[in-house]
Amino acid sequence: MTDTRTEVVVIGAGQSGLTAAHTLTTHGLTPLVLEAGPEPTGSWPRYYDSLTVFSPAQYATMPGLDFPADPDHYPHRDEVVAYLRRYAAGLDADIRTNTAVTAVRSDEERGFLVHTAHGETIHAAGVVAATGSFGHPHTPVLPGQEQFTGRVLHVADYRNPKHHVGERIVVVGAGNSAVQVAYELAEVAEVSLATRSPLAFVPQRRDGHDLHHWLDTSGFDHLPPEWLIRYLGGNLVLDTGDYRDALTNGRMQRRPMFTAFDHDAVVWAEGTRERVDTVLFATGYRPHLDYLTPLGGLDDNGLPRHSSGVSVTHPGLVYLGLEFQRTFSSNTLRGVHRDAEHVIPALLAHVANAPAAIGL
Helix, strand or coil, X not given: XXXXXXXXXXECCCHHHHHHHHHHHHCCCCCEEECCCCCCCXXXXXXXXXXXXXXXXXXXXXXXXXXXXXXXXXXEHHHHHHHHHHHHHCCCCEEECCCCEEEEEEECCCEEEEEECCCCEEEEEEEEECCCCCCCECCCCXXXXXXXXXXXXXXXXXXXXXXXXXXXXXEECCCHHHHHHHHHHCCCCEEEEEECCCCEEEECEECCEEHHHHHHHHCHHHCCXXXXXXXXXXXXXXXXXXXXXXXXXXXXEEEECCCEEECCEEECCCCCEEECCEEEECCCECCCCHHHHHHCCECCCCCEXXXXXXXXXXXCEEECCCCCCCCCCCCCCCXXXXXHHHHHHHHHHHHHCCHHHHCC
16 A cells, blocks of 8 residues: 555546546646556447547647548548547646545645555545546436346447347437437437437438537537527437438437336337347436545535536546536537636646645
8 A cells, every 4th residue: 555645636547537637737746647448448448339539630639739630521430549648648637547536535725635456545635526427327217127038238338339220229319429429329229219218319420411510619518508509409419411311211210218117028108018138228417426425525415515617625636528507618629628627727826735745
């Protein structure tokens, strides 16, 4: 067991943690970045095989390093992984992989105690919680689900269609990932999208520009998310036309959400029973912050108590990568730097007044 000291610990080395590290280095600090996985690429290597970013390369860039692709190219998952590796390699930060944080506790004299699975205790004046949400998929529980004899998956467990050839599949969800995966599965299986409301398709390109161009130039990308939802609707699906056409021509279908499982079947809203092989939930994630439970920084639902990413319970604790943390783009490659520029000054102000945390 070891006992070390540092100014700031960043927990997580995905896009949010790496952006935090970059921002901290611009202020003259050398942060300690702790990543549970084998490399500083966050959850990207574990996404489904066909995933492409929903914004083009010019809007998939983090501060200090342009994405190495044509500005209008939509990067593939593996291209993002390679980009994050290169980004991490260029940072003046101490990045430690295969180092899971098990708990963060308060130390009145020194700030925070960060405990790792290796038995190390790290004394820090400030903590950036940037572990995203991929490690905490949200799967609703419906009546009869425990007795369902088919397969229940979350999109976090899905990789490609090869294990689903010839199946009857229901994909639950109305977002981009749900529609993209359903469209892909429909090549090899009979697929229905189960949603609580109709899909809201938004053209991915208009007048020669990607939607993100218009979000950026109009200023919507910088506004609180409720503004964008108010004007564009709720469950937004970016579409080149393929997805809407697939629903129109019967390649896949959309049905109101089913109400229950029944052994080898689902029971649809109108009461009909249909046998299915696989139900795949693309129902999002919840913040992956269990290590903050001993600190008391979470509410009864396990959600962080914060204001725009700054903890309201513990000075010196900030968050990055929360969905809709400040804007519609908060947890994206293109938007996380704006949140970092907002929360890091609050963290630095606390660090400057907590010299005991670094042994000064």
